[in-house]
Amino acid sequence: MLIASYNKAQIGDILIVMLHEDAPSQTVEKKDSIVEISDSSNGTKLGYNFLGVGEKLGLTEAGQVKLSNEQVNLLNGMLQKAGFEAILEIDETPKFVVGLVEEMTEHPDSDHLHITKTNIGSETLQIVCGAPNIAQNQLVVVARVGAMMPNGEVIWPGKLRGVESDGMICSARELHLPNAPKKRGILVLPAGKFHQGQPFSID
Template sequence: MLIASYNLAQTGDVLMVVLRQDTTQQVYEKKNNIVRIYDEKSGKTLGYNFFAASTYLPQLNAAGQVNLTAEQVELLNQQLLANGMPAELVVDDQPHFVVGYVETMEEHPDSDHLHVLSVLVDGDEHLQIVCGAPNIAAGQKVVIAKVGAMMPSGAIIWPGKLRGIDSFGMVCSARELALPNAPQKRGILELPAADYQVGEAFDFLQAASLFSA
């Protein structure tokens, strides 16, 4: 997993790279312009902050998530090696927002409004997802934010539990996806079944026309 973000106006010339979920025992080390955040017990790297990032990635112009190319990842690995850190960054080019199909829906055993879904996504993968949207139903095509997705708000989707039940992703609303003119009410975005194929990467540009002004 590799999630990168950059926002010059808000955080300065810093590229933030996330590799793993935060832990309660995380510590950091700084070498020149690079900060490595890692778990103190396991030693595993959780992420990096690359300060003065534009000096070696001059094409950075995002204000949010950055989809790093193989060339950019290689440049970052070179910076890590030059500072005595492991060159452990690997390109993550898998889609994290995909079209899913809600195969089954069951009532959550410990909630009067949550549902436990089985959702078919890309690679013939079946995800268990807990969802509380009032309009969720079996048979729908929906947008799934898989584990490792960064939402437009900046939140990252991690595995979790809701009332004791494991959940591996999120069924998204149009508002959560920050689609233009999205309804500002609760409820997931149900995709037109004829226009979307299960498992395909969700196209934000194509979806921008779903809610015409």
């Protein structure tokens, strides 16, 4: 997994690369213009901060950065030159996809959460959803693990009230779609226009 973001106006000329979610205890090591963040308990590399690379990578806009193979190779070269391991791999799997809610059950420890089995074409995900309009056989937009939402939130594997949830079923408002309704509820897609497994563009 590789998630990259850049916002020069807010934090300066720094490319943030995330590989795993944060750990309770972290080790930070800086070499040259690169900061490596690791899980102190097991050494897992959580991510990197690349300082002063905006011009070199041609970064101009703020937000998530879809890195090309060429850009990833350049970053790996920088890691090696600084004395770090070159472990970055491009991730081209679509993170926002159309899913079909195949099953839905009540959460055992909540009066409003539901446990869904949502088929996204390549696999079926267990996703806990609290939207009041969630129902079986709906086509919905799924933010997979590794997705960055328009507000900057990253979707990681998690648990809701003790039940594992691998992704998020999204509302139009969470996707920052034009004319999104203000009331709570997920976005339900028309069956004739969309099909499960289809990438969903939020750009």
